[in-house]
Amino acid sequence: MEFQKDGTSRTRKARGRPRDWHDKTAQNTIKSLDRAIEVFEHLSEAQGKPLSVIAEEMGQSPATVYRVLVTLETRGLVEFDSVEQVWFIGARAFVIGARFLRRTSLVDRARPILRKLMEATGETANLGIEKEGDVLFLSQVETHANIRAFFPPGSLSPMHSSGIGKAVLAFMDDDRLTRVLDAAAFEAFTEHTITTAEDLRADLDQTRVRGFAIDNEEKNVGMRCIAAPVFDMNSEVVAGISVSGPISRVAQDQADRLSRAVIDASRQLTQAIGGIAPALS
Amino acid sequence: MEFQKDGTSRTRKARGRPRDWHDKTAQNTIKSLDRAIEVFEHLSEAQGKPLSVIAEEMGQSPATVYRVLVTLETRGLVEFDSVEQVWFIGARAFVIGARFLRRTSLVDRARPILRKLMEATGETANLGIEKEGDVLFLSQVETHANIRAFFPPGSLSPMHSSGIGKAVLAFMDDDRLTRVLDAAAFEAFTEHTITTAEDLRADLDQTRVRGFAIDNEEKNVGMRCIAAPVFDMNSEVVAGISVSGPISRVAQDQADRLSRAVIDASRQLTQAIGGIAPALS
DNA sequence: TTGACTTTTTCATATTGTGAATTTATTTTT
DNA sequence: AAAAATAAATTCACAATATGAAAAAGTCAA
Numbered sequence A, B: 001m002e003f004q005k006d007g008t009s010r011t012r013k014a015r016g017r018p019r020d021w022h023d024k025t026a027q028n029t030i031k032s033l034d035r036a037i038e039v040f041e042h043l044s045e046a047q048g049k050p051l052s053v054i055a056e057e058m059g060q061s062p063a064t065v066y067r068v069l070v071t072l073e074t075r076g077l078v079e080f081d082s083v084e085q086v087w088f089i090g091a092r093a094f095v096i097g098a099r100f101l102r103r104t105s106l107v108d109r110a111r112p113i114l115r116k117l118m119e120a121t122g123e124t125a126n127l128g129i130e131k132e133g134d135v136l137f138l139s140q141v142e143t144h145a146n147i148r149a150f151f152p153p154g155s156l157s158p159m160h161s162s163g164i165g166k167a168v169l170a171f172m173d174d175d176r177l178t179r180v181l182d183a184a185a186f187e188a189f190t191e192h193t194i195t196t197a198e199d200l201r202a203d204l205d206q207t208r209v210r211g212f213a214i215d216n217e218e219k220n221v222g223m224r225c226i227a228a229p230v231f232d233m234n235s236e237v238v239a240g241i242s243v244s245g246p247i248s249r250v251a252q253d254q255a256d257r258l259s260r261a262v263i264d265a266s267r268q269l270t271q272a273i274g275g276i277a278p279a280l281s
Numbered sequence C: 001t002t003g004a005c006t007t008t009t010t011c012a013t014a015t016t017g018t019g020a021a022t023t024t025a026t027t028t029t030t
Numbered sequence D: 001a002a003a004a005a006t007a008a009a010t011t012c013a014c015a016a017t018a019t020g021a022a023a024a025a026g027t028c029a030a
Helices: A021-025 A031-045 A051-058 A062-074 A091-102 A106-121 A163-170 A174-183 A197-210 A252-272 B021-025 B031-045 B051-058 B062-074 B091-103 B106-121 B163-170 B174-183 B197-210 B252-272
Strands: A078-081 A086-089 A124-131 A134-141 A156-158 A213-216 A223-231 A237-246 B078-081 B086-089 B124-131 B134-141 B156-158 B213-216 B223-231 B237-246
Touching: A031 A051, A031 A062, A031 A086, A031 B031, A031 B062, A031 B091, A051 A062, A062 A078, A062 B031, A086 B091, A091 B031, A091 B086, A091 B091, A091 B134, A106 A124, A106 A134, A106 A237, A106 A252, A124 A163, A134 A163, A163 A174, A163 A197, A163 A213, A163 A223, A163 A237, A174 A197, A197 A213, A213 A237, A223 A252, A237 A252, B031 B051, B031 B062, B031 B086, B051 B062, B062 B078, B106 B124, B106 B134, B106 B237, B106 B252, B124 B163, B134 B163, B163 B174, B163 B197, B163 B213, B163 B223, B163 B237, B174 B197, B197 B213, B213 B237, B223 B252, B237 B252
Parallel strands: none
Antiparallel strands: A078 A086, A124 A134, A124 A237, A134 A156, A213 A223, A223 A237, B078 B086, B124 B134, B124 B237, B134 B156, B213 B223, B223 B237
């Protein structure tokens, strides 16, 4: 199987008015519920405050905010510290929210984003993770162009010569990074391949500043690749997204456009899996 | 700050009518919001269903459920699969829920310790707390091994059949212990599950002497788990750390090595949060 | 095309959510 | 110790709005 394109709803059902419609009309929302969610969201961003402060910050009547909080509290979605008289997000919210993860995998979430990335850039889009010191390619959406990059899903590639590998390494914590580098063989595939830990660290520093990694014919002659990291709920790197293609198309004067698209996609995926990009340091 | 236990009112303020009161009165809740949360909770337990099914299961009008879901959807708390026409918990719910963890720095402090523990033992390392008579798993670092234990963060598990649960219970003060045991259902999950308060108390006595708890296939057949308690500044147990894996790897002859690592990790975490292990008694 | 089925929207109605003002409780000041 | 100040919880009267039934709008299967 595999290979359903988006939009082809070749499968059964989907009766009733199709979704998409309502998005435009959408005055079907419940106002009071919407206001309540606003309180909930606000609280999640600014926990540990007393009622009066929350109400004031939101420009809402204390009475209303109070009732919302009390209602949420009876369900455990928020908690009240009766000593400090302040409100927090509750354990139940964590339990319910965590069920989000039970649904789809990284790969599922990434598919539509990869497809959009491919369409926006015209180049093959890839998704990969770190697996025991190598990059494991999980998924890709191929360009329509006749000359194309190709990493079969399931294939492994050394970190030091891969765009995704470098994007992941650049945002890895020091301990893990050191361990991976110590174990790395730094095999030279082309004359551009980075072959020492020092050079690689320098490259990673640049990557971190830029926000994206470049593989400049470091694995395959004639192929360039631009990659950006994807983060999980702990702001730890879990994957990388890239576009790759011949140097003629992935050229210097295209770097800006392409990197923007890749970073955008990586952010979307981070968000789609409930991750949080780390604060800049 | 960190970790004030309930009840210590050493600090200032707390004006207005004290909380506790309203709990009994509590007709201050917003009914429509309460109904909406019910939908949200129901969805979290039974994801991937179409509107009609959800409405029917809840005995609610489809129109109402529809409006609730659409409202939640605009906020990202819920997601709709327009191909399959089914509803899910959304990424935003996960992000908000995860902020529950920000209330204390427990998880932040624990992560590096968990990672080291996983690396030292080769088994999945977990962090959990007691929450209303259940163990709530907060965080984990998975092993690289292909056969692995998996307690997704955010999941709940009964205390009596969990390593972390028993580690926490063993070092809980008598009042709280008695209360938890009285409320416990002692559901039997396997033939090894402890099903009476007496047996559990005996097990806890051993645990206290040993300094660590063992879950010997008491929840899942084939899974063993070794856990140790984490204490706060008042020497009260606030969490537990464990490693868990298949009985083949978490074997008798490994008990020494593993328990040492777990105890070491739990001590590190106790220290990292400014806690003090209780004097032996 | 038609028929069966599900999701949206409409609409009339009463429920119920709302903020202002009041009461109750606690802390701080005098 | 009493009074003033502050903040939380309640009350109340009224309008806003949530609600379910039923109709409409789509989609799928035959």
